[in-house]
Amino acid sequence: MNNVNKYSRGYFMPPETSLNWTQKEYITEAPIWCSVDLRDGNQALIVPMNLEEKLEYFKLLVAVGFKEIEVGFPAASETEFAFLRTLIEQDLIPDDVTIQVLTQSREHIIRKTFESLKGTKKAVVHLYNSTSLAQREQVFRKSKQEIIDIAVNGAKLLKQCAEETEGNFQFQYSPESFTGTEIDFALEVCNSVIDVWQPTAENPIIINLPSTVQMSMPHVYASQIEYMSGHLHRREHVIVSVHPHNDRGTGIADAELGMLAGAQRVEGTLFGNGERTGNVDIVTLALNMYSHGVDPKLNFHNVPDLIAVYERLTKMRVSERHPYAGELVFTAFSGSHQDAIAKGMKWREDEQPKHWSVPYLPIDPLDIGRTYEGDIIRINSQSGKGGIGYVLQLKYGLDLPAKMRENFGYFVKNVSDQKQKELLPDEIHDIFMQEYVNIKSPVEFVKYRFADNDDYQTTVTIRIDGETKEIAGTGDGRLDAISNALQSELGVAYSDLNYKEHALELGSKSQAVSYISITAPGGTVHWGCGIDVDIMTSSVKALFSAVNQLSRHTVNA
Template sequence: MKNVSKYERGYFTPPVKSTKWMEKEYIDAPPTWCSVDLRDGNQALIIPMSLEEKLEYFQLLVDVGFKEIEVGFPAASETEYAFLRALIEQNLIPDDVTIQVLTQSRDHIIEKTFEALRGAKKAVVHLYNSTSVAQREQVFRKTEEEIIKIAVSGAKLVQKYAEKTEGNFQFQYSPESFTGTEMEFALEICNRVLDVWQPSENNKVIINLPATVSMSMPHVYASQIEYMIDHLHYSDNVIVSLHPHNDRGTGVADAELGMLAGAKRVEGTLFGNGERTGNVDIVTLALNMYSHGIDPKLNFEKLPEIKKIYERLTRMQVSQRHPYGGELVFTAFSGSHQDAIAKGMNYKEEKPESKWSVPYLLIDPKDIGREYEGDIIRINSQSGKGGIGYILKQHYGLELPLEMRESFGYAVKDVSDKNHQELQPAQIHDIFTENYVNISSPIEFLGYKFMNFDDYKTIVHVRENGVDRVLEATGNGRLDAISQALQAHLGIEYTNLIYKEHALESGSESRAVSYVGVTAKDNQVYWGCGIDPDIMTSSVKALFSSVNKIVKVIGKTEMQNS
């Protein structure tokens, strides 16, 4: 692209090597989660939530299991203020949930913030000011020392108003635009704030290090976090928090590597809602941990319901391919994927005690409220025999022989391709029924009778072109005897009869389903299916179905006298 020369890396690496995080392979415990849906998420909506909607959303976050929830910037607007007061006055904040409020480093804003917090049982007061080179030079036009003065002044004001206000307050500081700040300066301003607040074991301070704008690859952010943790004052009593945005599409990776670097707290939103490309998605982060066998301490067992509420209140839509929550994330259309999933699901049924390792499915969809039927395998012209067979088995109890699945698969794909559409299970079943089940034309099966069970002599009654006929033959089994009768007296030639049967439903009134495949003189295998309460009759109907397909495609040889 022609304008590439106007860009350069705008981030800063630590002045010392900070790569201990690389020695860790996985996250072994969840962080403290802080939802910022009601602040960062809400301010990014085209239509911000009303007071009633915010109250409902707050309850959703509580139900999911968040113990820290940023509820807004109470000095910024009347709705923000009223929302906080409603939570407190209506006693809507559970005892184990801490609310968080945001404030700039300005006297009247901090005063209004503490006024709004009157009566709160426990709250985090989140102070921030921008520290990046771009903000210092272009927005504030201030020196480093002047920027530090803003932060220190704010820290003192927060401490002053906290002492005058009844309540239990924890302090948090964010060097906003941290990722565009020189690491030495970011460290200095955080330490100057910590020197004002002087955290202790019983009064820990949160230092939040936001990727306000994601500017680097995730490993750089991890090294920045590690450097800060290693050099912050009062480190034993400081909780380092992350607040990644997703400008480069790496919000989740930034958070995960930041946790490897030692951060113990993460601020984010459901499904990543937020300014520009959004905040880090806590749903994805939490379920990534879950997929490694780590309990994230958040409950997404009813994720479709959570998504429905989220979409209604935010008026945002979760992408169909969004990790875990998207409509299609567990769905396979590709034939090879479907075949592997179907076999993996069957293997899991055979060995239910085994750990989850179904191909292409990172977690069990049912664990987050998704259903196998309609969620995992869906059929279009790209689908394969394995997936199509899986649909018939799951929805209709039909277990097609492996050899038959290929024949039926082509029939289904042909319909999907010609109509240029996805096929629903009922449509697939209709195609199967129409092309394979109890086919009675041009030769209709009317009945049979065995004369001698020693040599399986049989009499078969058929109707062809309105004419009833009686056929006789002997075989090495009942189905073979009927097969010999059809070939001998109706001029039909085939070899290599393949047969399979199973019960279609359980119980005393269950029906039997039989599948028969035969090889005609054109060397093609023709399949038929028979369904009947009587297992023998279902077998005969399956044979007639396959024979009728031969007659329709290649015709018959010269009729013999019966």
């Protein structure tokens, strides 16, 4: 690209090596989660939520299990102020949930914020001011000391207002635009605030280090977090929090590496809603932990319902490829993927292993409210016999022989290709029933009977072109006798009759299913399926279906 030289790396590495986080393999416990959907997320919507929508969204976040929820910037507008007052006055905040409010380090905003908090049981008051080099030079045109003074004066006023206001308050400070701030200066600002607040074991504070704008690769952010975590004053009484945005598309990685580097708390939103490219997606972050056997302490057992409420209230859309949540993320269209998944699911059914390890499925879709039937394997022209057979078996109980799956698979793929569309399970089932099951043309089976005391002599009643007739045959068994009657009386020839049967376990349990293949003189294999309440009759119907397939092929040839 032509203008690459106009860009430079605007971030700052720590003044000393901070790489201990690289020795950790994975996150071992859930962080403190704080949802900022109602503040950071809401302010990024094209049409922000109204009061009723915000109240419903708050209840959704509580149901998910968030114990800390940032409810807004109450001094910013009457809508924000009214929302907070409604939560407090209508006693809508559960006792185990702490609300959080945001305030700039400006006196009138801080005082208005505490006015909005009157009567609350517990709240985090989140103070921030921007510290980055770009903001200092271009926006505020202030020195480092002047920026420190803004933070310190705000911290002092928070402490004073908390003492004057009834309630239980915890303090949080964010050096906004942290990722564009010289790390030693960010540390100096944070420690200056900590020295004012004097946190204790009984009253810890939160230092939030936001990736307000992503400027580096995730490992740099992790090193920044580790350095800050190791040099903050009164560290044992400080909760280190991260607030990653997603400008470079690495919000999840920033949060995960940040936790490895010492962060104990994460601020983010459902599905990553937020300004520009969004905030860190807590759904993905939590389910990443879940996939490693770590309880995220949030309830995502019904993601489809969560998406429905989220999309209705925010007017945003969750992409089909969104990790874990997207409509297609557990879906395989590829034949080889479908085959591996189908075999993996069968192996799991047979072996009953302790841990989940199905190919191509990082977690069990059932755990988050998805289904095997409609989500795992979907059929189009790229699909394979394994996936098509799996769909028939899972939803309709039809366990086709391997070779029949292959035969039917090519047929279905051709239909999908010609129609240029995905085929739904019911469409696949309809094709199977139409092309293979109980086929009555050109020869319709009516009934059979065997001679008294001789199971190997049979008379079969058939119907051809509306005319009913009887044919007779003998053989080494009942099905062989009927097969011989068909060949001798109708003049059809075939060999290598193969047979499989099973009970139809889904739907009507009283039915039996039979599958038969026959080989024409030229070597072409033809398949038929019969379904009936009587196992012998189902096998006869399967034989007639296969013979009719052969007859159709002969006529078309």
